[in-house]
Amino acid sequence: AKNAGRNGYAFFTPAMFEAAKTQALLHQEMHFAVSRNQLELHYQPIKRLTDDRIVQLEALVRWNHPERGLIRPDLFIPLAEKTGMIREIGQWVRQESLAMIGRLQEQGFNVPIAVNVSTAEFYDHGLADKIIAQVQESGVQGGSLLVEITESLLIRNQQETLTFLQKLQQANIQVALDDFGTGFSSLSYLAAFPADKLKIDRSFIHQMTANPRKQSLVDTIINLGHSLNMTVIAEGVETEEEEALLRSKGCDKTQGYLLAKPLPETELMEFLRGYNAG
Numbered sequence: 128a129k130n131a132g133r134n135g136y137a138f139f140t141p142a143m144f145e146a147a148k149t150q151a152l153l154h155q156e157m158h159f160a161v162s163r164n165q166l167e168l169h170y171q172p173i174k175r176l177t178d179d180r181i182v183q184l185e186a187l188v189r190w191n192h193p194e195r196g197l198i199r200p201d202l203f204i205p206l207a208e209k210t211g212m213i214r215e216i217g218q219w220v221r222q223e224s225l226a227m228i229g230r231l232q233e234q235g236f237n238v239p240i241a242v243n244v245s246t247a248e249f250y251d252h253g254l255a256d257k258i259i260a261q262v263q264e265s266g267v268q269g270g271s272l273l274v275e276i277t278e279s280l281l282i283r284n285q286q287e288t289l290t291f292l293q294k295l296q297q298a299n300i301q302v303a304l305d306d307f308g309t310g311f312s313s314l315s316y317l318a319a320f321p322a323d324k325l326k327i328d329r330s331f332i333h334q335m336t337a338n339p340r341k342q343s344l345v346d347t348i349i350n351l352g353h354s355l356n357m358t359v360i361a362e363g364v365e366t367e368e369e370e371a372l373l374r375s376k377g378c379d380k381t382q383g384y385l386l387a388k389p390l391p392e393t394e395l396m397e398f399l400r401g402y403n404a405g
């Protein structure tokens with residue numbers, strides 16, 4: 128390893144010590160994050176390219192820490208996955224998203240919300256039944272909640288994953304394969320798991336316009352998805368050029384900073400009102 132010393136031991140630098148201390152602290156504090164209402168959701172719109180309508184939102188969690196401010200998920204989700212806290216967080220994210228679907232409908236916006244399900248939550252064998260029960264108890268209409276899973280989740284246990292997908296689909300909860308193309312054997316997963324949507328990872332979209340090889344890959348992924356009757360969503364679309372290219376290639380939907388960053392509820396409602404009016 129880069130930091131390995133003469134005896135094979137890693138040097139523990141002050142910076143590493145600080146990082147470890149911060150991690151340990153966050154660990155402890157995370158136990159209270161849910162019960163103290165410190166988590167919040169931001170919502171990023173997804174638009175359909177054929178008619179430019181906002182047809183979906185993705186819920187993205189943030190930790191509003193009393194001293195540190197808003198903490199991004201990549202900093203605490205991996206920790207939460209290690210400690211098992213992710214189950215409580217996942218449960219909360221779904222509960223909050225279902226409530227939000229209701230508030231959106233009150234404002235006249237009939238937009239489904241996609242939530243991320245982590246690999247670690249998946250060790251909970253009753254997860255599909257739990258999600259279905261949450262949706263039923265919330266009373267929102269079928270199809271309003273969607274689930275995003277990553278390939279790493281699929282690697283763990285194929286039979287369970289298949290059962291998970293089938294249960295959700297029977298309950299009219301669509302499943303998207305997130306970060307598509309970043310796993311190491313995407314194609315075998317496509318063969319084994321009948322998901323409804325495929326999200327092209329943003330690493331393929333980034334600087335795609337200047338990179339013919341990326342364009343070829345994106346083109347191939349779109350055709351692949353369509354040939355399997357999947358809706359294809361491009362993530363991380365930041366420029367007009369990228370959007371135009373994706374449109375010309377027949378990509379179904381886009382998500383990214385060009386359209387909107389993930390927005391807190393009030394700003395999202397404003398965005399939707401302005402967008403529909405304009």
Ligand code: C2E
Binds near residue numbers: 188200204306365
């Ligand atoms: P993800 O599921 O792939 O979510 C998309 C990420 O890309 C979000 O980062 C979003 O803010 C970011 N993004 C969207 N458009 C653009 C763009 O145009 N350019 C760039 N550079 N980035 C863009 P965020 O919100 O920081 O979330 C990071 C990751 O944390 C997510 O990646 C997801 O894996 C995880 N995560 C977020 N919320 C949850 C959650 O509720 N549960 C679980 N298990 N994981 C979550």
Ligand code: CA
Binds near residue numbers: 185243305
């Ligand atoms: Ca996602």
Ligand code: CA
Binds near residue numbers: 305328
């Ligand atoms: Ca993604």
Ligand code: CA
Binds near residue numbers: 306
């Ligand atoms: Ca991701």
